[in-house]
Amino acid sequence: MKEDRALGSATPVLRGGPRHVAIIMDGNGRWATQRGRPRLFGHHAGAKRVREIVEACPDFGVEYLTIFAFSTENWKRTQVEVAGLMNLFRRYITKETRSLSEFGARVRFIGDRVRLDNKLIKLMNELEEATAHNTRVNLTIALNYGGRDEVARATKRLAQDVASGRLDPDDVDEETLPKYLDTYVLPDPDLVIRTSGEARISNFLLWQSAYAEYEFIDTLWPDFGREEFGSLCAAYGGRDRRFGAVRT
Template sequence: MSKFTAANVPEHVAIIMDGNGRWANSRGLPRTMGHRKGVEAVREAVRTAGEIGIRYLTLFAFSSENWRRPEAEVSDLMGLLKAFIRRDLAELHTQNVRVRVIGDRKNLRGDVLPLLLEAEDTTRGNTGVTLVIAFNYGSRDEMTRAMQSLALDVAQGRLAPEQITSETISSRMDTAGIPDPDLILRTSGEERLSNFLLWQAAYAELIFVSELWPDFTREVFLAALEKYGRRERRFGGLSQPQTLAVGS
């Protein structure tokens, strides 16, 4: 197995995990089988991130729009999430992974929220990779809730309008305390953000890969990171070249 060495690894990588259904359909399988195969890709991505020194890995697990999918598919996705937490939480904890969940937590069904809270509480003291699970998440909804919070503070006299800055807004986002993503990666060949981290993506590098999410291997991840390493990040100013290499 190749060893990834980096002079400048992205601190925060966010991934839109797309293509589970198409992976299954192309093989004549139920869509649920694509989601199940996708869980294996999640495990591989978390392991790879930890090995090469990525500090934050955000995975778009379930959007606020996904509730519109067929009830059977939604139920299967919920079951997979719960199975992942129940089966993998101990291993994540052993690997020093910290779990954090972003998204609207109101009105979540059944025992999903307690399990998410358990994952956060169990791993709160860990200092390795922070695995950010975007669940029941939509960026416009996140921004709306942040604006409502700020508006309430202004209305009640706790905050003056001129005190609202980009930093103040960021502090009300679900991602408060998490650095903005350096890289947003999407699988399946689609080239859009789909209501994911719109505020936080202001200066992120975007990379789109053709592989469907169940086929997202360590090698695909490393190749995307090498591509990121060749980018020049300017942030509106002078370039900041990256240096990434894969060695044997």
């Protein structure tokens, strides 16, 4: 692992760290409850934390950041919380579009948009378009996303191509399905972080994370900051990744 200084920056740039980090941002509700506040207060605090982590990515050599904002299972929460989250997403996009663009972040959304309201979809499309030419960091937001749902939708599209004759069944292998996934333009994550002390992956990037390194940490998402993020990226650089092979 090496550290270099970026041109015009006083911050060391981490080399040998993860290129793509995915984060399950958990613990917003508990953070708010600990403070005697409603759960949505925690979600608002968590949304503010996203910018700090996005802006830290270039300093730690992270080119791609994928965050789990809302899962296909989160619709099971109370109507009040779901409605509050949808309003938060609309406000976040409206507020952050300019700063994300000026920072040089390219934003993409993954997940099934069918169940989302038209205003939110319009804002998502506009944010993607406004940042399409940025290259400093690639931010992917998983919204109404579930790994099983993604694989099911991808398999359906693949089956349609087979049925129409556009794809030969004999050509289907483990390199084929990823081309139909929501993340087809992204590299697989190198490091997956889950905050809040829970040790499960919660249906997040199931296919893509087959060989990712995992970090389950106790910190609640609104308390997760640049320093801890950098420490986890540095620790990744010291891991021996063999992808099933034996080191000789």
